Amino acid sequence: MKKKLIQDLLVVENKILSEKYFILHLQSPTPLPEILPGQFVQIEVKDSKNTFLRRPLSIHDVDYKTNTLKLMVQVLGEGTKKLSLTKQGEYLSLVYPLGNSFSINDNEKALLIGGGCGIAPLLYLARHMNDKGIKVTVLIGGASQSDILEADEYRKYGEVYITTFDASLGEKGLVTQHSIFNAPTFDFTRIYCCGPEPMMKALARIAREKGIDCEVSLENMMACGIGACLCCVVETQDGNKCTCTEGPVYEFKYLKGW
Ligand SMILES: Cc1cc2nc3c(=O)[nH]c(=O)nc-3n(C[C@H](O)[C@H](O)[C@H](O)COP(=O)(O)OP(=O)(O)OC[C@H]3O[C@@H](n4cnc5c(N)ncnc54)[C@H](O)[C@@H]3O)c2cc1C
Numbered sequence: 001m002k003k004k005l006i007q008d009l010l011v012v013e014n015k016i017l018s019e020k021y022f023i024l025h026l027q028s029p030t031p032l033p034e035i036l037p038g039q040f041v042q043i044e045v046k047d048s049k050n051t052f053l054r055r056p057l058s059i060h061d062v063d064y065k066t067n068t069l070k071l072m073v074q075v076l077g078e079g080t081k082k083l084s085l086t087k088q089g090e091y092l093s094l095v096y097p098l099g100n101s102f103s104i105n106d107n108e109k110a111l112l113i114g115g116g117c118g119i120a121p122l123l124y125l126a127r128h129m130n131d132k133g134i135k136v137t138v139l140i141g142g143a144s145q146s147d148i149l150e151a152d153e154y155r156k157y158g159e160v161y162i163t164t165f166d167a168s169l170g171e172k173g174l175v176t177q178h179s180i181f182n183a184p185t186f187d188f189t190r191i192y193c194c195g196p197e198p199m200m201k202a203l204a205r206i207a208r209e210k211g212i213d214c215e216v217s218l219e220n221m222m223a224c225g226i227g228a229c230l231c232c233v234v235e236t237q238d239g240n241k242c243t244c245t246e247g248p249v250y251e252f253k254y255l256k257g258w
């Protein structure tokens with residue numbers, strides 16, 4: 001197992017996207033360790049009585065030249081609310097890089113699908129694939145236009161399609177209802193997705209029908225983050241596995257009941 005760092009990172013920027021979403025841009029004082037697409041950090045929430053456990057967040061993007069990484073965050077409860085108030089110049093304590101990563105094959109025709117903030121780990125994946133000359137298509141879904149985050153960043157790496165439930169942007173409906181799935185040109189070899197579990201289960205069903213691979217990034221609740229408390233366990237074909245150490249990315253067929 002590769003070494004994990006516990007490190008204070010400098011907040012270079014806290015980009016507020018809306019009341020609900022923000023992006024933390026963090027700089028390491030030392031060269032970044034190798035970070036793979038799909039890996040996550042456990043971040044400390046300072047000065048908060050109720051959030052003494054670190055919070056897991058996907059690594060959104062990485063820049064080895066500046067030793068910086070980004071985290072895209074949705075404000076959900078006290079921990080993420082507190083993090084949203086972080087100011088430039090402060091330091092945040094991270095344990096990273098954690099977890100496994102998405103699989104990448106050279107001849108992949110990749111369809112990356114994110115629901116809301118579930119799109120977070122897919123930017124670094126898109127960048128990584130682009131560097132390897134792999135064609136990427138991205139489908140982003142959200143309840144409304146305000147839940148479609150940073151679409152232009154993803155456009156740097158491939159075509160981007162959008163669905164919103166209220167039809168405020170892109171096609172109306174859920175990501176699974178997008179016309180791309182019925183297009184005669186559909187020739188993807190693998191879906192990579194992250195978002196609400198019902199969305200990922202529905203995408204897994206589509207992948208099964210089409211006979212293609214589908215990797216899902218689970219966002220199970222976590223506490224210790226090191227395989228000790230068993231609160232993130234998921235049932236697989238090989239028995240129970242801790243998502244914090246053996247996940248968060250799984251081929252859907254490996255998960256029981258998917
Ligand atoms: C591997 C991994 C990667 C993640 N990546 C991201 C990311 O890139 N961006 C991001 O915004 N979030 C991500 N999450 C989810 C994030 O960790 C939680 O939203 C966060 O811990 C909530 O903390 P909080 O203190 O704000 O809310 P809490 O006060 O802990 O919880 C508020 C409410 O949200 C529910 N909740 C908390 N965590 C989760 C969860 N994981 N799934 C569903 N419901 C939950 C609680 O039950 C409660 O009802 C990720 C989770 C995992 C496991």
Ligand code: FES
Pocket residue numbers: 221222223224225226227228229230231232233242243244245
């Ligand atoms: S979070 Fe404790 S075992 Fe995974």
